[in-house]
Amino acid sequence: RRAHDYCECGAYDYRVPSALPGTPVEMLPAFKDGLVSTAKLERWSPPTQFGKKYKPALARAxxxxxxxxxxxxxxxxxxxxxxxxxxxxxxxxxxxxxxxxxxxxxxxxxxxxxRLLLSSNRVHPQGIGNHSDWLGRGYMSHIHGTIARVRLTAGREVIFGYETDPQGVFCRRHIAISEDVQRKYGLLNHYLVLDRPLLGDPAHEDGVLSAAYLLKRLFGGRQQEKLGTGKYALYWRHLKNILRGSPQALSILPN
Structure with a gap:
């Protein structure tokens, strides 16, 4: 909890009803928590620049x-x-x-x-704390990726973007198997988030997303992923999305 405060992540509260008062509890319309839960969230630091933030306090200490x-x-x-x-x-x-x-x-x-433990080998030849030879091995990372497409009923409000709590801290809801179910079946921890479709895939049929993709592709300088049979065929599919989505899509184009 102390680290939470230093990182400026807001209240130590990861439950939607109490962390985001006044907002719908359900992430998905009519969805009720059970084996799967959508009532928990993740929090984001501003991010905190620790040197700048805490330099005055350290200087006074x-x-x-x-x-x-x-x-x-x-x-x-x-x-x-x-x-x-x-x-x-x-x-x-x-x-x-x-x-x-x-x-x-x-x-x-x-x-x-x-690095410091391994390089400190005068007394411990393999490094301090490395009696098992596992120090520096077996690093883990967050495995993530886009794994599925979700099609929801049109006209129903789905909460999938970033929200702010009463302290102005950004939060995002996610879908996860409940802790009780994880313990019962010995399941590993994970969560899913709903996100916008991939910009580069015109199959989303969204004029605004296609316009954003073309702007990024044509003026961003950096080569993006290739989809379709060639870049011009790909551009044409995005252009058709923009034309179908006018004038909403055209409203984001630069003057």
Whole structure:
């Protein structure tokens, strides 16, 4: 919860009814939570620029010293190997120095902390904490992708975009298997979100999306994914979407 506050993610509340008061509870019309839930959400940081945000507080603190442009190079262990005696530091613009403390906390992230532990091998030949040889292996990542198309009843309001809570923090609802069902059947955690169709696929038949795609393709400079039998055939399919969607689609074109 303290980290939540430092990251400026708003209230520590991930339930739609209490986090987004005054909004419909259902993400999908007439959908009621059961085995599958849509009543939870994810929160987004502004994002917080920690250096800028907390520099004044750190500068005022009498028990904190901040060293900028310096990199921790090695943790020096006691001969017994069960205690950190000092941290060897290299300055960005030359020179080295050591820091001694009663306690040493590593908070540099999964990659940087691993580098530091592996490079600290004077007493522990394989690196500190690497007795199993698994340190730095088995990294995980968020697996994500577009896996399905959803066609909903026309004229029914579906909530799938970003919303703001009373503190102005961006939130987004998602579809997930309930925690009870996950525990009962030993299922891994995951969630699904509803998103706009892929811009580059004219099968969405949306004039506004096609206009946005052509603008991005023709004036964005960067090559986009290729769909269809060739770029001109693809452009023509998008152009037909725009013509069918006029004047709504044409309203986003530059003057």
């Amino acid at each position: 009498e028990n904190v010293r901040v060293f900028l442009h310096a990199v921790a190079m090695e943790l020096i262990c006691a001969p017994t190997g069960n205690r950190i005696e000092q941290v060897e530091v290299a300055a960005l613009y030359g020179g080295k120095f050591s820091i001694r403390a009663k306690q040493t906390v590593l908070a540099g992230g999964g990659l940087e902390v691993t």
